[in-house]
Amino acid sequence: MSTVHYIAPRTALFLPASNARAIEKARTLAADMVILDLEDAVKAEDKARARDAATAAEGFGGRPFGIRVNPEGSEHWKKDLKAVKKSAATHVIVPKVEKPETIVYAAAYADRPVLAMIETAAGVMNVGPIASASGWGVEMAGLIAGTNDLAASLKLPPAAGRAQIQLALQLIVLAARGREIWAIDGVFNKLEDPEGLAAEAAEGRLLGFDGKSLIHPNQIDVVRTAFDPTQAELEQARALIAAANGGVERFDNKMIEDLHVEQAKALLQRMEGWREGGEGAVGSETGT
Template sequence: MTLSRPVRSVLYIPGSKERALDKARGLVADAIIFDLEDAVTPDAKDDARETLKAELAKGGFGNRMKIVRINGFDTDWGRADAEAFAGADIDALLLPKVNSAADLDSLAEVSGDTPLWAMMETPEGVLNAKSIAAHPRLQGIVMGTNDLVKELGCRVTPDRFALMTSLQLALLAARAAGKVIVDGVYNAFKDDEGLRAECVQGVALGFDGKTLIHPAQLDVTNEVYAPSEADLDLARRQIAAFEETEASGQGVAVVDGKIVENLHIVTAKALLAKAEAIASLEG
């Protein structure tokens, strides 16, 4: 159940700050995570819930995805968050620190028909990634790399070697279940070069997009996660060569000295569809 809409850039916005919420209406993010968890202090949780409800009711966020990250059900606010936004004009509820499919069952009981997303940010959650990703109400997965680093007790290096097993296990689970999955945040929001390198790595691994902590990270992320003109040109030439060969009934299709098979055409068509979806969103 992969999304037909792009999720290159998924920006966290505090659910408690009216000014930030208003500014988000004009940002070029593909999706927004309205955060009621980490971005809101305990004494402001109830007020933040009401503030976010009011701002979402005003609308103006365009056709970008609207995702609300609620507090966990092991807190005093999680259930009230879920009940408050069940049936609201949003695209999904995001549950933090999902350890098992049972956590999603609990949310599903009170969230109406609203699709669910899951934060993968604990060792237990990663080890249960297959059953979590297969949950029938789940639409997407978000990697919570900061919490994973804390829980694993590992050190972060530019190649993210210590996180690679966790990232790939979650990716395998998402792809096996046909669900969307977006990479974790890059904390140094003024470091465009480092962000670009991590986005390039994320694309190579197979992520659909990346979560972001600051609007300054949007342009780089949108650029890297979008198909390049060279990618699109190759895709079009692969499709044309394959169709020409099929029509003639002779030989095999070859583009740039490489054989083109049906699996390459599936990928090429998906790439062109992604480019069209991006153009539609940005238009």
């Protein structure tokens, strides 16, 4: 199992493992993490070919690289997990997780840190135990909100949006923060709506997510900008650290204490880590 700790990705790009051109292009993209998909993006007749391609894939510039397997109970489940173990992937992404036992099984077979996708009502209800599955050879790297499947699981009408799943999103973030693991927001489906994407990504950051999962390369820059601290935030953090003398005190017409100093340091450390390449710069999986 990998012992390298990466800063939580701002952008995690899903692409079908069956698409050789997409894999080749991904090596040149600025996504913080690449996830080769064996599940929804791959037709049934292409599953075996996609599995072979994912197993052989490498060369993503030292960035975290994951493989999303097919769900537990499918005919591809064990084959996919064994393929991950043979691959250069740094993580295994497990869809539709509803219980911690699924994480334990996946980690044992794939021998990789696990990113669990929370995509059903049952998954949301059990997200705390799922996030707590680390130990005994299991490394939980983080949680990914599967917003499309979650909406279907909740039987929401087509007109429903983010407002109708706010509680679920907040529970995912709470569970991740409670165990100091990554929290990755769900995908944005519209490919030609950069303003809508930017707004949803900004909302995700305000909710506490580390980053967002993507379905197209043209979403990378928009989401990265949304999750990066602004220049004003960076300057404010530096000024706060410089002004702090310990204990409770006044700064910029606000009361601050040690926790605010730690938050400011974490913000600067995360940004500096990305400038240096994003690997191992914060000493923990969460990166926050």
